[in-house]
Amino acid sequence: MSVDTGAEAMQIPRPLAPVTKPKGLGIFRTGHVSLFSPDPAASAEYAVSHLGFLPAGNDDEGRHYLAGHGPDAYSLVYSPGVSGLEAISYIVPDDAAFEEAASTLARAEVDVVRNEGTSRFRPGPTLSFRTPAGHPIELRVGHAPEVPVAASTRRPEAAPAPIASDHVVLRTVDMEGEIEYVKTKLGLMESSQIQLPDSSALMAFFRGSKLYHCMALARADVNGLHHVQFTVKDGAAVLETFESMTRSGVEVLWGPVRHGPGHNMAVYFRDHVGHIMEFSSEEMTILDDENYSPMHWSVTDPRSADEWGTFPPESFT
Template structure:
């Protein structure tokens, strides 16, 4: 396994046909803030996060994941990661250099094993952010991103070998075998997870709220607004975090969560959790049952952007 030079998750970038509708959803009911924008593109920040933005939206003919972005500590670490990937034959979109997105910085992009575009950057300017107050049910930060994979074993191996991700836990099923792998890049239980699916796509993007009360208030606000709920509210066993899953206007699953577990990396040993046991999916027993309907919605549409870098 490579040395872990990635420090954290920065943002997830989505392309959608109806940019205005998607932006209105994320800045309205969902609670993000539009910080920057240009014709055909919007950068959305979380009020509690030092990241310049946690979601980037771009108008496009087909919906896709434009990229998933991670941070590194220094430009030297960015260069080391780029060199290691190139030496291993991983296709780079471009060599490391100055970024022209909000906050600047130094970074590069590459394609992972299934063709998703991934960005790694350092020296991005810190955004002026604030403490989220008690009762304020807006996202504090982007918690994690989960992707569907037609080759999940290969995808997990790619991120562990080339990027230093570590395995926290795995969900298994008595008939279907291993189904979801939780990967960490710091002490958070997971910043990324890989789910077995019929095709590469976004499974869900998760946003952390201040605490349980804020999480429930946010969940209630979305329900009152008529946003379609897929699953929740409940609390997972793997990661010990709460969950409420909703659909955005383009059919992507987005999650409100809180209290994601911090692990002691010196002593942690990955678990195999049998998610046919109801308490594994939901410790509380308050969520609707995980069934074929929930699973099918999380499969999403096949990603239209594989091995094609976004234009910006």
């Protein structure tokens, strides 16, 4: 038996597929979250003293900016107001992607406010608009690394120590309509759903690039914010966060838990205003969109809430 050792018999590796370009508006990841507070200065001080954020300054309009322990100039903003969500700021990777997003929104006849102003806290233009449910979205150019921000950040020595904002969960009345908008207009990819017995979505999780979700929708009686999330370095950091918050009197609502969707380890608590916040780590990354199929979890499956068997308190849901 002869063996052909010629080049034609060799296993020639196929070229690697190009890096997946973000779809739709080109959203790459979450940049920062702006929340309303009746006392932004007090909320910012609490976020520094109890939640591990770093002060990043304030502007003439009364906004207070807070940085995480990652590369972003700031990850959380408190603005004058009662409470709730002022905006979710999503990042596109460069100026060309920003202009393409502006053109896409114009063609779709979305009502957009473009702000060209620059300042210490606004280094470039922004596009602001609302989804059909009224959820406020902002697009801007920002840091778009090849790996999730927390993975490329050195482990902070302190705890708690939020690194970056990675996702927001929004209460939504018209789930089917908002899911369609998020997929077709925003161009986010669906990662999974938690489904009711009739197979309708109780929750839906969407990603812009590799990280499991930058946005999630939760079926509710009113539209608005459910919670905002910030990533900590690893599982040990989640446990350290829980211990530190328990000692300092932060109102811990739930956790530590290990979610089925996303597989992230998390702890939930309230900020100075009463907003629900999540610090979590080890969120699943999806490296091959072509071969990934969105998972469907039943609401009756306890692992959809916590693989370790706990359930959120009524005040959380």
